[in-house]
Amino acid sequence: MPDDTKPEGASAPEPTSEPAAKPGAEQPAPAEAQPAAEAAPAASAPEKPPAAPAAGGQPAPKPAPAAKPAAAAGAAKPAAAAAPKAPAAMAATPWESDLTRALKEEFGDQILDFSSYAGQNFLAAKPEAAVPILESLKEIHDFDYLVDVTAVHWPDKPEPFEIVYIVYSFARNERIRMKIRIPEGYKPRTAVPVHLTANWLEREVYDMFGVEFEGHPDMRRILLPEEWETFPLRKENSILKMDQHWVQENLGIESGQ
Amino acid sequence: MKQLLRKVFLADLIEGLRVTFRHQHPKQIVTEQYPQERPKIGERYRGAPRLNINPDNGETLCIACDLCALACPENLIVVGWERNPETKKKELVTFTYDISRCMFCGLCEDACPVDALELTQDFEMASYTREGAILDRQTLENGLLPTRYRF
Amino acid sequence: MADTFLDSTELVLNMGPQHPSTHGVLRVILKLDGERVLGTECVIGYLHRGVEKIAENRTWQMFAPYVDRMDYVAAVSNGLGYCLAVEKLLGVEAPPRAQAVRVILTELNRIASHLLWLGTHALDIGAITPLFYCMREREYVLNIYEKYCGARLTTHAFRIGGLQYETYEGFEKECLEFCDLFEKKIDEYEELLTGNRIWQQRLTGVGILTAEDCKEYGVTGPMLRAAGVKWDIRKAQPYSGYEKYDFEIPVRENGDTYDRYIVRMQEMRQSVRIVRQAVADIPAGPILAKVGKVIKPPVGEAYVSIEAPKGELGYYVVSDGSTQPYRVRIRPPSFVNLQALDKMCRGALVADVVAIIGTTDIVLGEVDR
Ligand code: SF4
Numbered sequence: 063m064p065d066d067t068k069p070e071g072a073s074a075p076e077p078t079s080e081p082a083a084k085p086g087a088e089q090p091a092p093a094e095a096q097p098a099a100e101a102a103p104a105a106s107a108p109e110k111p112p113a114a115p116a117a118g119g120q121p122a123p124k125p126a127p128a129a130k131p132a133a134a135a136g137a138a139k140p141a142a143a144a145a146p147k148a149p150a151a152m153a154a155t156p157w158e159s160d161l162t163r164a165l166k167e168e169f170g171d172q173i174l175d176f177s178s179y180a181g182q183n184f185l186a187a188k189p190e191a192a193v194p195i196l197e198s199l200k201e202i203h204d205f206d207y208l209v210d211v212t213a214v215h216w217p218d219k220p221e222p223f224e225i226v227y228i229v230y231s232f233a234r235n236e237r238i239r240m241k242i243r244i245p246e247g248y249k250p251r252t253a254v255p256v257h258l259t260a261n262w263l264e265r266e267v268y269d270m271f272g273v274e275f276e277g278h279p280d281m282r283r284i285l286l287p288e289e290w291e292t293f294p295l296r297k298e299n300s301i302l303k304m305d306q307h308w309v310q311e312n313l314g315i316e317s318g319q
Numbered sequence: 320m321k322q323l324l325r326k327v328f329l330a331d332l333i334e335g336l337r338v339t340f341r342h343q344h345p346k347q348i349v350t351e352q353y354p355q356e357r358p359k360i361g362e363r364y365r366g367a368p369r370l371n372i373n374p375d376n377g378e379t380l381c382i383a384c385d386l387c388a389l390a391c392p393e394n395l396i397v398v399g400w401e402r403n404p405e406t407k408k409k410e411l412v413t414f415t416y417d418i419s420r421c422m423f424c425g426l427c428e429d430a431c432p433v434d435a436l437e438l439t440q441d442f443e444m445a446s447y448t449r450e451g452a453i454l455d456r457q458t459l460e461n462g463l464l465p466t467r468y469r470f
Numbered sequence: 471m472a473d474t475f476l477d478s479t480e481l482v483l484n485m486g487p488q489h490p491s492t493h494g495v496l497r498v499i500l501k502l503d504g505e506r507v508l509g510t511e512c513v514i515g516y517l518h519r520g521v522e523k524i525a526e527n528r529t530w531q532m533f534a535p536y537v538d539r540m541d542y543v544a545a546v547s548n549g550l551g552y553c554l555a556v557e558k559l560l561g562v563e564a565p566p567r568a569q570a571v572r573v574i575l576t577e578l579n580r581i582a583s584h585l586l587w588l589g590t591h592a593l594d595i596g597a598i599t600p601l602f603y604c605m606r607e608r609e610y611v612l613n614i615y616e617k618y619c620g621a622r623l624t625t626h627a628f629r630i631g632g633l634q635y636e637t638y639e640g641f642e643k644e645c646l647e648f649c650d651l652f653e654k655k656i657d658e659y660e661e662l663l664t665g666n667r668i669w670q671q672r673l674t675g676v677g678i679l680t681a682e683d684c685k686e687y688g689v690t691g692p693m694l695r696a697a698g699v700k701w702d703i704r705k706a707q708p709y710s711g712y713e714k715y716d717f718e719i720p721v722r723e724n725g726d727t728y729d730r731y732i733v734r735m736q737e738m739r740q741s742v743r744i745v746r747q748a749v750a751d752i753p754a755g756p757i758l759a760k761v762g763k764v765i766k767p768p769v770g771e772a773y774v775s776i777e778a779p780k781g782e783l784g785y786y787v788v789s790d791g792s793t794q795p796y797r798v799r800i801r802p803p804s805f806v807n808l809q810a811l812d813k814m815c816r817g818a819l820v821a822d823v824v825a826i827i828g829t830t831d832i833v834l835g836e837v838d839r
Pocket residue numbers: 390391392393394395396420421422423424425426427428
């Protein structure tokens with residue numbers, strides 16, 4: 063326990079709003095550097111020079127300076143404990159039923175696998191097959207209620223974003239999940255033509271992760287303000303890193319922390 | 320027909336008004352005259368924090384184990400301690416508790432192995448300044464002073 | 471009569487974010503043609519606190535109090551959903567005693583949530599009296615919470631694996647007393663409202679959502695049941711021992727605001743029924759399963775949903791084997807139900823918008839998280 067880092071006197075404990083002792087700190091240093099190079103797709107990043115041009119006269123095409131102080135603040139501690147432990151895989155079992163056979167027949171190798179974990183069934187599909195599968199599930203197999211669309215960010219994997227669709231069938235009383243994995247910058251097709259409820263749910267995924275959906279009628283941020291710069295639920299954006307620029311400009315305070 | 324009669328004679332309205340007037344009876348009044356009349360607070364109420372002291376010798380019960388600080392989701396407790404050179408035991412020196420960020424979830428209370436930290440039934444914690452919300456060891460041990468209102 | 475002087479133009483009207491009948495900081499932009507609503511757009515996010523991000527920076531236990539702050543009028547339901555989701559990941563189940571107490575408290579919470587909805591909804595329509603009565607009865611429930619766990623709204627009543635607090639002395643008696651008293655009170659509310667002609671005329675035929683619309687928009691809870699779909703997660707996929715209790719799912723056919731009102735009133739009666747059964751039979755035994763002080767679920771993921779007062783409340787939790795959640799996704803019923811607002815408002819009158827927002831029963835804390 064890093065007791066020594068605690069202020070000894072009666073000073074306000076303000077600066078330590080992140081748990082001091084993070085068991086198994088999960089942000090290895092390389093993951094911090096990577097995002098800056100990716101230059102988030104938000105078009106309105108004024109002070110961030112595009113990271114891609116390799117030719118520029120600057121000798122150090124390192125992370126964009128704008129992202130640096132915040133990243134340093136967030137990554138100061140984990141840098142020491144960078145050794146990323148090999149993540150254990152989920153102990154899922156194969157899932158087989160009439161439904162999986164029917165889907166397998168229809169989509170062939172578009173569906174990567176069917177598995178089951180903790181009594182819940184899910185399938186992994188190729189990104190371009192997601193909407194056709196949802197459609198087939200809805201039209202043929204009665205999965206007429208799209209419960210949720212969300213995403214999980216795995217920055218260390220080559221395809222960092224996992225989009226999860228949860229569907230439910232009133233007739234069969236069954237709930238399944240479908241997952242697709244997409245690389246950075248890939249735009250999956252929107253599910254709005256199939257399920258209207260996907261509209262806001264996909265907007266929220268865009269808001270939080272920066273995954274844009276192709277063909278969405280209204281691809282804007284939903285919870286955060288339109289001019290916000292970062293995508294907060296990406297793992298590289300630590301909880302302390304927020305859009306200070308926006309906060310200072312619009313709220314007139316130094317920081318939102 | 321019955322419907323029509325009900326409509327003409329405003330039966331629905333009268334039924335509703337009957338309920339309203341029934342509640343005018345003095346026995347039905349439930350309003351609490353708060354500052355004059357103290358509300359009854361549940362025994363387990365999680366209100367203002369207190370650091371308990373041993374009633375026999377006046378020493379603090381806290382063993383400076385820091386578990387409460389680790390359990391707190393808001394990370395607002397700071398335990399300052401030093402090792403007593405003679406007994407080699409940790410001794411509590413300072414203890415700060417920032418109620419402005421506390422959400423009174425009770426996790427710190429649950430974590431305390433010796434029941435030194437306790438959330439009490441005191442619910443009046445308003446203060447005029449933000450600094451007033453940061454409680455030090457002395458305040459925690461003596462209990463919050465009643466706020467003096469500037470009328 | 472093509473008189474340009476009398477030409478009407480569309481009017482864009484901003485309702486909220488600070489408006490007494492939007493139940494929080496919801497901003498609705500209305501496009502009007504005279505009194506008719508041509509379309510609406512919701513602007514939300516004023517209360518966004520990044521709950522899902524906070525989750526990734528807390529341990530599993532530490533996050534539990536935060537979920538209470540989403541739907542703060544139904545904090546106990548939120549907590550139950552979260553605890554069930556983590557228990558699913560851990561592969562443990564709460565002991566029977568804990569399950570029974572959980573059912574009692576969540577059903578009381580459903581009553582409290584519906585009471586608040588009823589009071590404010592009636593207030594929006596113009597009936598002030600029910601608000602006072604509803605608040606008075608809600609106080610009984612909150613007092614039970616205060617005595618049980620020490621907080622009234624943001625209760626943090628449940629822990630992963632069961633309960634933290636044993637029931638207090640007289641808990642059963644107080645719950646039963648409340649049931650007796652409350653059944654009479656529901657009759658009273660119905661006396662005030664159900665037959666009232668103004669109430670009926672303001673609500674019938676307003677904000678219709680058919681069963682197809684509901685499924686299309688993912689609308690759940692009382693709104694779905696008012697459209698004739700007999701679906702309740704407590705029955706369809708029972709959790710926390712709900713299969714043991716005998717209750718009915720109230721349904722109505724028309725899917726309008728009045729039917730939603732009736733469904734919610736019936737639901738309160740059913741909740742009273744469940745509380746009675748559960749109180750009569752609280753098994754003895756431990757209240758906390760063996761989960762250990764440090765909660766470290768194995769690598770995996772689970773989606774668990776419960777029937778919150780407002781609809782399906784789901785938690786999609788992903789663990790990477792550490793003490794902190796890798797991802798907690800909350801599927802808020804209010805957020806999804808609010809999306810159908812546009813559909814319900816189109817073609818309605820301006821005055822109906824207030825009724826429709828009320829009947830959606832949203833809590834902005836949950837919409838924005
Ligand atoms: S009550 Fe909760 S938030 Fe407040 S100090 Fe204790 S653990 Fe922290």
